[in-house]
Amino acid sequence: MTDLAARLAPHYSRFDVARRLLLTGHSHQAWPDVALAGQIEAFDDAALEADAKWGRAMAKADEVRAGFRRFLGDPAAELALGGNTHELVLRFLSALDLPARPRLVTSDGEFHTLRRQLARLAEEGFEVVRVPAEPAETLSERLALAVDDRTAAVLVSAVLFETARIVPGLGDLARACERRGAQLLVDSYHALGVAPFPLRELPGAWVVGGGYKYLQLGEGNCFLRVPPHAAMLRPVITGWFAEFAELSAGPSPDAVRYPSGAARFAGATYDPTSHYRAARVFGFFAEQGLTGDLLRRVSQRQLARLAARFDALDAPDDLITRDRAAPLTAFGGFLALRSPWAAVLCERLAARGILTDSRGDFLRIGPAPYLSDAQLDTAISALGAELDTLRRTHRPIAS
Known part of the structure; x- marks a missing residue:
């Protein structure tokens, strides 16, 4: 499963998924070349x-x-x-x-x-x-x-x-x-x-x-x-x-x-x-064996990696947090991070070439099967850098 992204990415050359950090997989995934x-x-x-x-x-x-x-x-x-x-x-x-x-x-x-x-x-x-x-x-x-x-x-x-x-x-x-x-x-x-x-x-x-x-x-x-x-x-x-x-x-x-x-x-x-x-x-999904069961397993593994990397940032809850009361199996295909700065973080990540989106107080980070672990790690590291900037320049806003 770990090499799936490497196998799939060449089939998405028009969207250039191997070099772009497209973390809007919950909204608009890349289209395969077919x-x-x-x-x-x-x-x-x-x-x-x-x-x-x-x-x-x-x-x-x-x-x-x-x-x-x-x-x-x-x-x-x-x-x-x-x-x-x-x-x-x-x-x-x-x-x-x-x-x-x-x-x-x-x-x-x-x-x-x-x-x-x-x-x-x-x-x-x-x-x-x-x-x-x-x-x-x-x-x-x-x-x-x-x-x-x-x-x-x-x-x-x-x-x-x-x-x-x-x-x-x-x-x-x-x-x-x-x-x-x-x-x-x-x-x-x-x-x-x-x-x-x-x-x-x-x-x-x-x-x-x-x-x-x-x-x-x-x-x-x-x-x-x-x-x-x-x-x-x-x-x-x-x-x-x-x-x-x-x-x-x-x-x-x-x-x-x-x-x-x-x-x-x-x-x-x-x-x-x-x-x-x-x-x-x-037809492409069928050829590549992208069944619902496989896509669920891939998504859960990617979400677990994103969540673990996010938790390691140790950001204060009044700045940004996620729902840790339920297991990841209780979630769909994206990581929802709650922050009063959700829209700002979305804009700043986009300036770094990392596409996410926000809905109200939620920053939504959506992986996709053609993204590598390294790309996911890069995105969370960039989020950490922006959170550090916010902590230095702004007082927390109550959510």
Whole structure:
């Protein structure tokens, strides 16, 4: 496993990962060189086939579905595809009977896709209940307690985007939702390809996610896993691809018809270049043996190294700290360091050529399988130097 980075790095020459300290692996990982070949293939198919390219494009979409199914561990999963999770969440929300069940339950630790849209629905008079995300150990239990007979859906992440904490107990939450007749939507974005995801415990749950982060697919590659009971639902926000197979017979003059399976939640015309790129990357992952299990082991080893090097800096907690109350197995794919100087540290590390990011008081450091141990050590040493500068020039700020 230690030589994996040396084996992989030459395949990422366009991103120059062997010489760059790209520690944004939790947000935007480098793309392997085959991704460019996929984009060129999309152009060539369009040039060759013009509007007839869609048969080839839809074959690529099927390859993308197959790739997501491998990482979900469900070869039969019904998957609707979308350019981003927001459009898929909108289709999901539009299928709910919100007038009859106007209550939505979520956490206060959700990514902005959910946070903003649910806040806007609250402005329109829907009841949005935000359960504190911390402590993560009991989040599923507390969400379950907030579900009542007026609840249309619970929306929660499998891994929290600020802290990297894995949310346990989603299976119990799913059963609580089922008892109340509420839907459960789980955002798997920060789990897929880097952390265990309990899909087998969630047979009736909706799952949204994508490959922009750990799967290296780039933009435009997201999915909605549609559970079997979706056949009873009619999303209000619906694209014409949902009746693609029936267009030869002409659209229904009396009612909007819906197909079975995930096609009920299909969108409309899109840029297929993203699927050509993703199909190539999924193929590369298969060739290199980059399975979900291997990527989890690599991530955990890298996180352990980052955490140990950070702890050795012996920085005061009021300057910067990390969550040491839980084992590293309770975290997803990045090291979250809490500091009132998070944004400043992010900027100063970038000036040194070390790319991280910050969210509020959290500096997020995300490794990737193509990075070497030496690169990780260099990044933490640079962080230590910047912390020393802060200690000399600033008084600590209470977080």
